[in-house]
Amino acid sequence: MGFNPATDLPARESELIRVMKEAVDEYLEGTTGAGRAADSIKKDLEGEITGIYNSFLDLPDPADFATEVTNLGRALEQLTPYGYNEKQEEGGHPVNHSANTTLSSVSSTGDHIQDWTGDAATAFKDEYGDRFLQVMGSQFNAYYVTRHAINAEAAVWQTAREDLDKLSNDAIDKMRHVNDSTKGDWETGLKVFGAVVGITAAVATSPISSWAAVGAGVAVASTGLEVVGKAGETKNETLNNASPGGIVESLQDALGKIKTEIADNETEIRNAVNGSLRAIHDAPRDFLLKRPALADAPLDSGSYDKTRLGRP
């Protein structure tokens, strides 16, 4: 059974309080006025621990993005005028996708009618056929950004859940052993620091051919696709486990860092998507060509000349 923040974190919070109370009693055992001091410390720490995980109970599930990432991958295969590659599994080789050569039929159609005399024929050739592949490249880039942004979002929640699972268990374990003389340091590597994405807001620029191959390390289990950017890094933290109070404070700090990293990662994702949206809005005809007059040829009029295709 996997980690479920909504049920596991409250249970671990209760367990941490229970173990903390035993640890405080043991910590103060034999000191003057131990009973009253212990009660006061336990009450304070219980107040600190209660609700400590409340911000993390309702988290997105990385599995919920799997269908979208898979389907957008299928869309990419249709829309690629140039071909591209992606890393689709941890440690795997890039998967190469060939260009969809069917797309070039639009420009060859423009070539077929380039000598026709009608203005609709000329306009189709110049303003649609000749620009089609380039604009499909822009649509491909926008799909690419979107797919990897969604995959990065899945990675944020996968790594955040892994960190929360480990941290909440470690806190109980460290509390249980706080009075051991050979307990060692409390070190942990927070993975959510490595989920940061380096998605460029490229839409109407050069073709993407091997963007995802830059990614290293974090493969999203639910999507099977690696994250773009400096993924896979962890930030090592040495936490204070010298006393029950130190453990609670360290836990609060680490949770705060996870929160900050989630926000920073998601800001990068939003910036990438918003940057792409801006590029589309700034140059809409680089993303979607104007409907050509030929598409609206009045076929039901019965008059050939009204189609404005002209003669070869």
Added chain:
Amino acid sequence: MGKSGEDLGIELGRVYKAGYTLLPEVANEVRTAWVNTPVSVSSSTARGSGLGSDPGPALDSMLDELNQATKETEEVLRDVGAALVWCCLNYDRMDQAAQTEFDRQRKVVEG
């Protein structure tokens, strides 16, 4: 002076193929992209307690752009294809040699 005779028939055959086969093929590819484009992901990115910086609304806007672009591209390709087919079938200045050649080409295209 434009093309006539067999040359015209060949020319019309080429354009007929583009409208009847080639553009619908491209439209089908773009349609496959469109049917695989999600409408929204913001229900999956939603979370409680104001955690993080939810990219769901931005992603939804982007998906909206992608859906519109692929849907409109598919429609344009089908409409231009239909226009080319209509123009070839209703070309009003074909001589007998052009008509014979075009009919032959059309049969090949339609398989």
